[in-house]
Amino acid sequence: MNQSPGVVDLLGVLAYAELSAFLRLAEDAALLAPTLGDRAALGELAVAEYGHFKLLSRKLGEIGADPDAAMAPFVESLDAWHAQTRPADWLQALVKAYVGTGIALDFYREAARRLDPAIAALVDEVLVDEGRSEFAVERVRAALEADPTAAGRLALWARRLVGEALSQGQRVAAERPELARLLVEAVAEDQAEISRLFARLTEAHGKRMAAMGI
Amino acid sequence: MNQSPGVVDLLGVLAYAELSAFLRLAEDAALLAPTLGDRAALGELAVAEYGHFKLLSRKLGEIGADPDAAMAPFVESLDAWHAQTRPADWLQALVKAYVGTGIALDFYREAARRLDPAIAALVDEVLVDEGRSEFAVERVRAALEADPTAAGRLALWARRLVGEALSQGQRVAAERPELARLLVEAVAEDQAEISRLFARLTEAHGKRMAAMGI
Known part of the structure; x- marks a missing residue:
């Protein structure tokens, strides 16, 4: 099929991000x-x-790609992110579920819009939050009302989640230069657009932090 | 509401069995x-x-019970079963998913039929396999064709799964004498029925073992 280049990569990294988020959230729930x-x-x-x-x-199957092959290049980076951001307690797990996942999904949404408007709709549908995060927000807010001193510790944790995500993102960019090039080219003609992209990601992240009371 | 005694217990143990199976299968999938x-x-x-x-x-909510309270008495026994039957490799995980879960679900089905025909239909619906186990059967058969010597090791593993389930079952019976009494009374008037119950459970277990080639 006639696909924009990079689309299989983007759907592949997203698919593995969702599969690994599923397994890690289940693990956090159990432990x-x-x-x-x-x-x-x-x-x-x-x-x-x-x-x-x-x-x-x-x-991925519909556009003629093998899902396993599409996910494979991103397994190591995403597994490394999860290994380096293993929550030590319940509040860290909730912040990771809400803030860590939130910034990653914002990035995927922006990337989809740039790569191929045709898949942007699917990506938006897949990544819709459906109010599921309310649960995490309520629990963290309640915990911080009971113990306001935990806020500093959780703020540090959130910074680490984002920092590790950036460093794994750089690793993916180095390993998938084609994907990185496409994303950069899509915004490079408009330097101001890069600034706006980062401003949007940062603003959404700040809103999530504020919603939790961190 | 007008409930047969023991129904909340039975739905509670089943609910926690499903919740913990979900989390443990996800963990096995990840690891x-x-x-x-x-x-x-x-x-x-x-x-x-x-x-x-x-x-x-x-x-549980519909019949006026609190799901958490209904599950709570069974958390320790079921967590202990999972802790004592943590699969060491992929084949053990598949055998546990198919054989270990299978015999437990057969028992729940029999118990539901005895306690209250009204919930037997729900339990049957909840526990329907929907061909999901085909996946585990195929993978184990293929592995044993490639390496027939693994069969003995997996047969021992299956025996351990069942043995640990029996010992946790005895623990639940000791801690929930009311539930145990109801189940025993439901069959005690007919000694032959107890034999038939065990024969049915054993036969179904043997069929699962044979399906996997163990």
Whole structure:
């Protein structure tokens, strides 16, 4: 089929991001949730990520790509991100589920819009939040009301999540120069657009932090 | 609402069995799956278990029970079963997903039929396999064709899964004497029925073992 170059890469990295988010959220739910209700709630977020993975995997099949092959180049970087951002407790798990995932998904959305408007709609659909994050926001806010001193620790944690995401992003860019080149070219003709992109990502991240009270 | 006694207990143990199966299968998928396709396939089994958990949790709510409170008495025993049957490799994970879960679900089905025919239909619906186990059967058969010597090791593993399930079952019976009494009374009037129950469970287990080639 007639595909914009880079589309298979983008859908592949997204598909593996969703598959690994599903598995890691389930692991966090099993290991860190303080109550059965919390375990079920984080489990539900995990299941939603799996649904996204299925949509992306099907889309890859429809455009004639092998989903496993499309995901393979990104397994190492995404697994490394998860290994380096393994939550030590329940609050860290919630912040990771909301803030860490949030900034990654914002980036994927921007990238899709630049690469190929035809897949931007699918990506938007796949990445819709559906109010699932309310759960994490409420729990973190309540914890910080009970213990305001935890805010500094969680702010550091959020910074680490974003820092590790940036460093894995650079690794992907180095390993997939074609994908990186396409993304850069898509914005490079307009230097101001790069600034606006970063401003949008930073603003959305700040809103998520504020929503949690961090 | 007018509930047969023991129904909340039975739905509670089943709900937690499904929730913990979901989380453990996801963990096995993350840690042990040799390929991305395998990871996604075991992930899909995990997500199906979560769907069952949701149905049971909703049913508990409908009959006026608190799902968390209904599950709580069974958390320790089921977590202990999972801790003692943590698969060491991918084949052990598949055998656990198919054989270990299979015998537990057969038992729940029999128990539901005895306790209250009204919930037997729901339990049957929740526990329907939907051909999901084909995946595990195919993979184990293929592995044993490539290496027939693994069969003995996997047969021992299956025996351990069942042995640990029996010992946790005895623990639950000791901790929930009311539930145990109801189940025993439901069959005690007919000694032959107890034999038939065990014969059915054993036969179904043997069929699963044979299907896998163990």
